[in-house]
Amino acid sequence: MNILLTGGAGFIGSHTARALLRRGDAVTIIDEFNDYYAPRVKRHNIEQTRAVGPCTVHEGDIRDLAFLRTVLQGAPFDAVCHLAARAGVRPSIAQPFLYEQVNVLGTLHLLQLAVEHKIPQFVYASSSSVYGNLPTAPFREDMQLDQPISPYAATKKACELLAHTYHHLYGMRCIGLRFFTVYGPAGRPDMAPFIFTRNMLEGRPIQQFGDGSSLRDYTYIDDIVAGILAALDCACACEIFNLGNCRPIRLDAFIQHIADAVGVTPIIERQPMQPGDVQMTCADTAKAQALLGFKAAVPFELGIRQFVAWYRAHADLYR
């Protein structure tokens, strides 16, 4: 298949690009290499991808429709895998307009161009954050969701609505993937697995938001990539799938797992829960298992050891 992959220099995107190349797909990446975290990390990701196989990289902004048109001109893509986004929950509160522009307008641009270029398959990243502070777990895709608690979550929900609209109007297959807190090698430096690992290795304190009882369904990157590839191959018309581990971990246990993997006693600074943070995420993946054959295989204890080993070998990239 010939895949247009947005956000292909990022964490999930670069792992996805390599998996696609390994199975023989052609990959064209769009990424703006922004400084949400160090662009050199994203360029390193691209180098790692190019070590697997050749891929085309277009540096530019998905808000720029003229730029997108030049990329799509004359290239017969079989599928769009749209992962580019502003991805942090807390920063979306400080920069709501940016999040709306990149995540909603950017997605609308890609949906519209996919229609114009008759690209039959549109797979896009949504997020567990769309579940907000639902008291009932595990979260199922058919739950009524209209109470997001961050601008980021609201933009992801808006993308799901747009994808449904485009499927309804034009019949293209639109598959949304609600990722549940993804971690692993080259993981995002703004996320807890990364920050906690780095701080513990450097002997610095970590900030624990809340009393330690909040729960997160951490999902290893290889499992997420398997789900993305299955979605690209899926013939279903318009669906949304949870991609999660189905095994939420309490924050205090999460901290202890990382401390065990690093081999230290953590120095913990307790802080109040942050605005926009949800108390719990927990995926029900029965639908993804039935229709995509998705089942998370990597337990957190193993995945976090692999992440810590990776970070030890790559810490220089982040200095």
Ligand SMILES: NC(=O)c1ccc[n+]([C@@H]2O[C@H](COP(=O)([O-])OP(=O)(O)OC[C@H]3O[C@@H](n4cnc5c(N)ncnc54)[C@H](O)[C@@H]3O)[C@@H](O)[C@H]2O)c1
């Ligand atoms: N990592 C997670 O735990 C997680 C959880 C739920 C959803 N997601 C979603 O998965 C997708 C990938 O997330 P990630 O963790 O790999 O993040 P990431 O920040 O590592 O990757 C996103 C990539 O998109 C690019 N990008 C951002 N704005 C762009 C723009 N305007 N034009 C072109 N490129 C742009 C960035 O440069 C970056 O390389 C995102 O849509 C995110 O919202 C991630």
